[in-house]
Amino acid sequence: MPFLTSRSRERKKKDWQITHFPKHLTIVLVLSVVLLGACVLASLIFGARLVTQDQLIAGLFHSNIDSYGATVVRERIPRTVFSLCCGAALGVSGALMQAVTRNPIADPSILGVNTGASLFVVSGIAFLNISTAGQYIWLAIAGAMITAVFVYGIGSMGRDGATPLKLVLAGAATSAALSSLVSAIMIPRTNVMDQFRFWQVGSVGAGNWSAITTFLPFLIIGLVVAVLSASALNALALGDEVATGQGVRTGILRLIAAFAGVILCGATTALAGPIGFIGLLSAHLIRLVLGPDLRFIIPMSAVAGAIILTISDVSGRLIGSPGELEAGVVTAFIGAPLLILLAVRMKVRSI
Amino acid sequence: MTNQTIDIIIAGRRQRRRRWFIVNSLLLLLSFILCSTMLLLGSTFYTVSEVVRALSGETLEGVSFAVNTIRLPRMLAGLFAGFAFGIAGNTFQTMLRNPLANPDILGITAGSSVAALFCILILQTSDTTASIASVIAGLVTVALIYLLSRGSSFSVGRLILVGIGIQAMLSAVISYLLMEGAQEDLPSALQWISGSLNGSQIDDMLPLMLTVLICTPMVIVLGKHLSILELGEQSAFSLGLNTDKTRILLIVSSVSMLALATSVTGPISFVAFLAGPIAKRLVGTGYSNVVPAGLVGVNLVLGADLIGQFAFDARFPAGIVTGLLGAPFLLYLLIRMNRRGSLS
Numbered sequence: 001m002p003f004l005t006s007r008s009r010e011r012k013k014k015d016w017q018i019t020h021f022p023k024h025l026t027i028v029l030v031l032s033v034v035l036l037g038a039c040v041l042a043s044l045i046f047g048a049r050l051v052t053q054d055q056l057i058a059g060l061f062h063s064n065i066d067s068y069g070a071t072v073v074r075e076r077i078p079r080t081v082f083s084l085c086c087g088a089a090l091g092v093s094g095a096l097m098q099a100v101t102r103n104p105i106a107d108p109s110i111l112g113v114n115t116g117a118s119l120f121v122v123s124g125i126a127f128l129n130i131s132t133a134g135q136y137i138w139l140a141i142a143g144a145m146i147t148a149v150f151v152y153g154i155g156s157m158g159r160d161g162a163t164p165l166k167l168v169l170a171g172a173a174t175s176a177a178l179s180s181l182v183s184a185i186m187i188p189r190t191n192v193m194d195q196f197r198f199w200q201v202g203s204v205g206a207g208n209w210s211a212i213t214t215f216l217p218f219l220i221i222g223l224v225v226a227v228l229s230a231s232a233l234n235a236l237a238l239g240d241e242v243a244t245g246q247g248v249r250t251g252i253l254r255l256i257a258a259f260a261g262v263i264l265c266g267a268t269t270a271l272a273g274p275i276g277f278i279g280l281l282s283a284h285l286i287r288l289v290l291g292p293d294l295r296f297i298i299p300m301s302a303v304a305g306a307i308i309l310t311i312s313d314v315s316g317r318l319i320g321s322p323g324e325l326e327a328g329v330v331t332a333f334i335g336a337p338l339l340i341l342l343a344v345r346m347k348v349r350s351i
Numbered sequence: 352m353t354n355q356t357i358d359i360i361i362a363g364r365r366q367r368r369r370r371w372f373i374v375n376s377l378l379l380l381l382s383f384i385l386c387s388t389m390l391l392l393g394s395t396f397y398t399v400s401e402v403v404r405a406l407s408g409e410t411l412e413g414v415s416f417a418v419n420t421i422r423l424p425r426m427l428a429g430l431f432a433g434f435a436f437g438i439a440g441n442t443f444q445t446m447l448r449n450p451l452a453n454p455d456i457l458g459i460t461a462g463s464s465v466a467a468l469f470c471i472l473i474l475q476t477s478d479t480t481a482s483i484a485s486v487i488a489g490l491v492t493v494a495l496i497y498l499l500s501r502g503s504s505f506s507v508g509r510l511i512l513v514g515i516g517i518q519a520m521l522s523a524v525i526s527y528l529l530m531e532g533a534q535e536d537l538p539s540a541l542q543w544i545s546g547s548l549n550g551s552q553i554d555d556m557l558p559l560m561l562t563v564l565i566c567t568p569m570v571i572v573l574g575k576h577l578s579i580l581e582l583g584e585q586s587a588f589s590l591g592l593n594t595d596k597t598r599i600l601l602i603v604s605s606v607s608m609l610a611l612a613t614s615v616t617g618p619i620s621f622v623a624f625l626a627g628p629i630a631k632r633l634v635g636t637g638y639s640n641v642v643p644a645g646l647v648g649v650n651l652v653l654g655a656d657l658i659g660q661f662a663f664d665a666r667f668p669a670g671i672v673t674g675l676l677g678a679p680f681l682l683y684l685l686i687r688m689n690r691r692g693s694l695s
Contacts, residue, residue, distance in 0.1 A: 157686060180545070186664060188663075332522065346512075
C-alpha cells in the first residue's frame with residue numbers, strides 16, 4: 001500500500017504538524033454535494049413506479065395534493081433519508097476500523113461484526129420476544145461488540161500480531177459460523193423468504209421515520225466521537241511508539257474509536273440488516289482522492305458511504321424491477337472486487 | 352542402517368497400514384449404517400424386509416413410492432455428493448498445503464452454483480447442459496483465482512483472500528439469480544444457499560454418479576503424486592514428478608466432481624472443508640488420504656441430513672447442520688494455525 005511506505009509517512013508527519021488542506025478538497029466537496037443531490041433525486045424518482053416531475057414536486061412541496069404519484073414520493077422520502085443515515089454510519093465505521101486495526105482490509109462486514117449484530121437481534125426475536133427497534137439496537141450493539149473482540153482476539157494470536165490476512169480470515173470464518181447460526185434460528189420461525197433474507201443480506205427498504213429517530217442518536221454519538229478522535233488516530237497511523245511519543249494514549253484511543261465504529265455498524269445492522277463493503281469502498285475511495293489524513297477521511301467517508309448506499313439501493317430497485325434486489329447484494333457485488341484488488345496488490349510479506 | 356532400525360521402520364509401516372485399513376473399514380461400515388438408516392427412517396417406518404422387497408422391484412402399496420422415489424434418491428444424492436465433496440476438498444487442501452484453501456472458501460463451489468442456477472432458472476436448459484456449464488464455471492473460477500493471485504510471487508494467503516472476495520461477489524450473483532428466477536420459496540432458495548438433499552431425483556444424478564465413478568480412480572492413482580506434491584514444489588520436481596500435468600489433471604477431475612455434486616445438492620456448506628482434515632486426523636500421515644476423505648464426506652452429509660430431518664422439531668436441510676458443525680471447527684483450526692504462526 002503506497003500510504004504505508006516510509007516516504008508518505010514522512011509526509012504525513014508534516015501534515016500532522018501544520019494543517020494543510022488536501023489538493024482536491026474543494027472539487028471533492030462540490031462533487032459530493034452534486035452526487036448527494038443526484039442520488040437523493042434518483043431515490044425519489046425511480047422504483048417499481050416511475051414518478052413524473054409534477055408528481056415529484058407535488059409530493060415534496062404541496063402536502064395538500066393527494067395524487068397517487070405524490071404519495072409514492074412521500075413514501076420514498078423516509079427510505080432515502082434512512083439509506084443516507086445507514087450509509088454514513090457504515091462508511092465511518094469502516095474508516096474507524098481500518099484506522100484502529102491499521103489494516104487496509106477492514107470493514108464491519110469483512111470482520112464479521114455485522115453478522116454478529118444480526119445474530120443477536122435474531123436470537124432476541126426468537127428467544128426473548130423483543131420487537132421494538134430500540135431493543136434491537138441495544139442487542140445488535142452488544143453482538144457487534146462481542147464479535148469484534150472475538151475476531152480481533154483470534155486475528156491477533158500468534159507471533160506477528162494482527163496481520164491483515166489473519167484478521168480477514170478470522171472475520172470470514174466467524175461470519176460464516178454466525179451466519180449458519182442465524183439460518184438455523186430463522187428457518188423454523190419463518191415462512192416468508194423476505195424475512196429470512198433480511199437478516200442474511202441487508203436492505204434499507206424497511207426505513208421509516210420512527211426507525212430514523214431511533215437511529216439518529218447513535219449516528220450522532222458515533223460521528224462526533226469519530227471526528228474528535230481523528231487527529232489522534234492520525235498519530236496512531238505512524239505506529240504505536242510514535243503515537244505514544246506524541247502524547248496519545250493508544251490503548252484508550254483504540255478502545256474509544258473501536259467503540260464508536262461498533263456502535264455505528266451495530267445500530268445500522270439492527271435496523272437495516274447486515275449490509276457489507278460500504279466502509280471498505282468509501283474509506284478507500286476517499287483516501288485515494290484526499291490522501292491519508294483521517295481528519296478528512298472520516299467525515300468524507302460518511303458522505304461517500306451515504307452516496308454509495310443510496311445509489312446501491314436505487315440500482316437494486318431498478319435491477320430487480322418489478323420486485324427489488326436488496327441493497328446489501330448490490331454493495332457486495334461492487335465491493336468485493338475492491339477486496340480482490342487490495343489482496344492482489346498487497347505485498348506478500350505483509351500477508 | 353542397522354537391522355534394528357530397519358525393523359523399527361518396517362514395524363511402523365505395518366502399523367500405519369493396519370491403521371489405514373481399520374479406519375477405512377470403520378468409515379465404510381458407518382456409511383453403510385447411515386445409508387440403511389436413510390432408507391428405513393421416514394415419516395412412516397417400514398420393516399427391513401419391506402424395504403428390501405421394494406428395492407428389488409416388487410410393488411408394495413406405499414412402500415415402493417416412499418422408498419424408491421423419495422428415500423433412495425435422497426440417500427444416493429448424499430452418498431455421491433458427499434464422496435465428491437470430500438475428495439475434491441481434500442485434493443485442494445493437500446495441493447495448496449493449507450486446510451483453509453478449500454473449494455468452499457475459494458469460491459469454486461459458488462462458481463459452479465452460479466452457472467447451474469443460471470442454466471436452470473434463466474435459460475431453462477436441460478440438466479445435462481447445466482451440469483456441463485457448472486463444471487466449466489468451476490474450472491474458470493479456479494483459473495481466475497490462480498491468475499489473480501499469481502502476482503510477483505505466489506502465496507496461499509493471497510490466494511485465500513482473493514477467493515474470499517470472489518466468493519462474496521458470486522454469492523451476490525446467486526442472490527440476484529434466485530430473485531430473478533422468482534424462487535421466493537424458502538426450501539429451493541435454501542438449497543442454493545447452503546445445500547440440501549431435498550427433492551433429489553434419480554435422473555438428475557446420473558452425470559454425478561458417472562463422474563464420481565470415473566474420476567475417483569484417477570484421483571486415487573494421482574494421489575500418490577499428491578503426497579509427493581505435498582512435500583513442496585521443488586522436492587516434487589526433483590523427485591521426477593511432472594508437477595504441472597499432475598496438478599491440472601487433479602484440478603480437472605476434482606472440480607468436475609465438485610461441480611456436478613453442487614448441481615445436484617447445492618453447495619453443502621463446509622463438507623469439502625471438513626472432510627480432509629478429519630480424515631487426516633483419523634489416518635495419520637504417510638498414507639493416502641483420498642478414500643478416507645471421501646468416506647468422511649459421505650458420513651458427514653448423510654449424518655447431517657438424518658440429524659436435520661429427525662433430531663429437531665423443525666426440519667433443517669443438511670447444509671445448515673454441516674454449517675453448524677463446520678463453523679466452530681473452522682474457528683478452532685484458525686486459532687491453532689495462528690498460534691503456530693503457520694499462516695504468516
